[in-house]
Amino acid sequence: MKTTRSGNGEIVAGFLAPHPPHLVYAENPTQNEPKSRGGWEPLRWAYENCRQRIKELKPDVILVHSPHWQTVVGHHVTATPRLEGRSVDPIFPHLFRFDYGMDVDVELAEAIVDECKGAGLEAKPMQNPKFRVDYGTIVSLHMLNPDWDIPVVGISANNSPYFYDDKIGQEEMSQLGHATAKAIAKTGRRAVLAASNTLSHLHFPQEPNPGLPEDMSCEHIQSQAQYEWDVKIINLLRAGKIDEFFEVMPQFCREAFAEIKAGGLTWMLEAMGRPRYGAKLHGYGTVIGTGNAVMEWLPDNSPKSDSQASGGQK
Amino acid sequence: MTVVARALVSTAPQLLKPELNPAYGGLVNGLQAVEVDFKKLGVERIVYWSTQWISVLGQMFQAGSDLTGTHVDENWHESCELPFHFRVDQKLAAELCAGAAKAGFPGQCIDYRDFPVDTATIIADRFLNPDKIPVTMVACNVYCDNEKTKSLASELFKILEARKEKIAIVAVSLLSTSYHTSTIDLREDAIRGDEENAFVANFVRAVSSADWITLSKTIAHDGAKIRTDMGLKALSWLEGTMPAGRFSQPWNVLVTGPLYGASGIVAQL
Ligand SMILES: [Fe+2]
Numbered sequence: 001m002k003t004t005r006s007g008n009g010e011i012v013a014g015f016l017a018p019h020p021p022h023l024v025y026a027e028n029p030t031q032n033e034p035k036s037r038g039g040w041e042p043l044r045w046a047y048e049n050c051r052q053r054i055k056e057l058k059p060d061v062i063l064v065h066s067p068h069w070q071t072v073v074g075h076h077v078t079a080t081p082r083l084e085g086r087s088v089d090p091i092f093p094h095l096f097r098f099d100y101g102m103d104v105d106v107e108l109a110e111a112i113v114d115e116c117k118g119a120g121l122e123a124k125p126m127q128n129p130k131f132r133v134d135y136g137t138i139v140s141l142h143m144l145n146p147d148w149d150i151p152v153v154g155i156s157a158n159n160s161p162y163f164y165d166d167k168i169g170q171e172e173m174s175q176l177g178h179a180t181a182k183a184i185a186k187t188g189r190r191a192v193l194a195a196s197n198t199l200s201h202l203h204f205p206q207e208p209n210p211g212l213p214e215d216m217s218c219e220h221i222q223s224q225a226q227y228e229w230d231v232k233i234i235n236l237l238r239a240g241k242i243d244e245f246f247e248v249m250p251q252f253c254r255e256a257f258a259e260i261k262a263g264g265l266t267w268m269l270e271a272m273g274r275p276r277y278g279a280k281l282h283g284y285g286t287v288i289g290t291g292n293a294v295m296e297w298l299p300d301n302s303p304k305s306d307s308q309a310s311g312g313q314k
Numbered sequence: 315m316t317v318v319a320r321a322l323v324s325t326a327p328q329l330l331k332p333e334l335n336p337a338y339g340g341l342v343n344g345l346q347a348v349e350v351d352f353k354k355l356g357v358e359r360i361v362y363w364s365t366q367w368i369s370v371l372g373q374m375f376q377a378g379s380d381l382t383g384t385h386v387d388e389n390w391h392e393s394c395e396l397p398f399h400f401r402v403d404q405k406l407a408a409e410l411c412a413g414a415a416k417a418g419f420p421g422q423c424i425d426y427r428d429f430p431v432d433t434a435t436i437i438a439d440r441f442l443n444p445d446k447i448p449v450t451m452v453a454c455n456v457y458c459d460n461e462k463t464k465s466l467a468s469e470l471f472k473i474l475e476a477r478k479e480k481i482a483i484v485a486v487s488l489l490s491t492s493y494h495t496s497t498i499d500l501r502e503d504a505i506r507g508d509e510e511n512a513f514v515a516n517f518v519r520a521v522s523s524a525d526w527i528t529l530s531k532t533i534a535h536d537g538a539k540i541r542t543d544m545g546l547k548a549l550s551w552l553e554g555t556m557p558a559g560r561f562s563q564p565w566n567v568l569v570t571g572p573l574y575g576a577s578g579i580v581a582q583l
Contacts (some may be wrong), residue, residue, distance in 0.1 A: 069388050072574070073491045086428040091370055093426045122496050130384055132430060156359040156388075163495060163541070205457055206372055206420065288371075 002087030005188030012057045013269045015050055016295040017194040019139035020287035021089045021096035033097040039214030046294035047143040061105040061151050064194040066136035067157040074122025075176050076156040079109035080129045089135040096274040100138050107152040111183035119179050127277025157262040166250040172261035177270030195264035198290035199224040200256035222289030229256040230291035240278040317474050318355045319482040321348050324578030325437035327387050327394035336502045337571035344568035344580030345400035345441035358479035362451040363551050365544040366432035369453035373414050373421025376451035377407035380427050387433045398436045403448040410470050417469035434486045460550040467554025483555050487548035491541045494575035506575035510540050514570050514577045524564040
């Protein structure tokens with residue numbers, strides 16, 4: 001675990017890291033009790049690229065903002081050195097019963113809480129080691145780094161986008177992003193951010209084949225309208241059209257019931273200074289009808305791999 | 315008649331500190347009065363339905379063979395650490411699940427170690443069920459609207475009525491969910507919002523006088539203006555469990571009160 005370092009911290013990459021538990025189920029890691037025949041490979045292959053990138057970047061910490069840790073009063077941040085236990089997904093318990101263990105970067109977590117408070121936001125450290133970590137946090141972290149050898153910080157999704165309106169809610173997430181970036185800079189961390197969000201989120205009312213949840217012959221987008229929305233959003237992000245993205249986001253959230261409404265992507269993009277460079281799309285796929293994109297933002301000062309250095313999304 | 319009691323209750327971690335606010339103490343007293351009543355009636359099974367246990371892919375019925383653990387609340391993790399143990403009637407859960415499927419509401423029985431039981435149900439059970447009467451739980455399906463929820467409840471009611479045990483049906487839900495969104499002194503907790511306060515008063519007046527027309531108007535007009543808990547689906551759930559499929563007798567509203575700005579109620583039907 002890192003000890004105090006001051007100044008010069010930076011965000012070395014950001015990922016849109018969706019968390020359908022199906023992806024972990026399909027991977028068959030030893031930590032997950034249910035076993036599968038695989039499935040959803042295009043999304044899992046996309047995550048393999050991210051893993052490679054994260055290894056290259058050698059970050060000190062991965063931060064994840066998860067919509068499945070919803071808090072009413074302020075932003076909560078995991079701030080106890082070790083969190084371990086079993087997390088059972090309340091929605092898909094037949095797919096996800098995961099024995100997790102994670103080291104938390106407490107110093108950074110506390111710095112985020114302090115920065116939030118300094119900016120006038122409500123914030124609270126989560127210091128209870130018996131706290132059950134939500135499946136959104138775990139799935140994103142596992143898919144990005146199945147070795148679990150990098151400390152983490154989990155950030156809750158404050159309920160403001162649902163409690164108030166889009167403007168107030170996303171403004172709150174924007175401020176949280178700025179506070180997070182300041183804390184990273186002040187503590188000297190090399191940080192990877194993960195927005196744990198699905199794009200379009202309307203899904204099938206039933207599992208199409210309960211006998212074989214990984215039956216890929218049943219997998220498709222819930223509706224054409226939803227697909228077209230996802231493509232539009234992905235293209236805006238690939239082109240770095242960040243202002244346009246934020247402009248259409250409320251409509252996207254309304255019409256496609258997008259999970260990014262919970263604020264993870266806003267938090268990340270704001271922490272990264274509203275990047276105007278293109279994001280790299282590693283893959284897109286559906287999970288019980290929802291649209292999921294695995295995307296990467298690599299700031300200019302980070303080392304580029306061959307594919308990215310040659311232009312592509314720039 | 316095997317369904318011998320019905321209650322609508324609201325719970326939250328604040329009720330673990332009733333000494334902090336007389337309103338919390340009032341809600342706790344209300345829950346304890348319901349518990350005393352369950353004892354008098356000889357209740358042998360409790361069926362919980364909670365707005366905090368959500369299902370999205372069909373129905374879910376709690377059939378945990380080992381439903382024991384410590385639950386730390388997602389919001390109040392510093393003060394709300396709840397050891398819990400439920401004796402679950404797995405056969406009852408299976409019967410309800412099969413009956414629901416037959417009626418067009420397919421779903422699954424849940425029997426997984428460390429399944430996250432919701433805070434509200436754990437606290438309700440702590441007050442209503444100190445003797446660990448066997449229970450089961452039915453999830454609140456977000457894709458079942460009020461009408462479908464009522465029709466599911468009617469189907470399940472038939473199954474419950476055919477059982478030999480005396481059964482209590484408990485819906486766990488708030489009325490309004492306009493929480494305080496910043497830190498407050500719990501001693502000063504009060505139901506947030508003028509419209510919410512008016513809604514609660516009108517709601518209580520209507521159910522206490524069996525004025526069901528006013529109740530539906532109150533819900534349709536005033537309820538639409540405030541953040542109700544899951545569109546007050548708890549009422550549809552409870553109504554579906556009435557023998558005639560609708561409310562008839564006045565409710566006995568024991569108390570209403572704030573739960574961090576949200577409005578809570580304890581009522582017997
Ligand atoms: Fe999700």
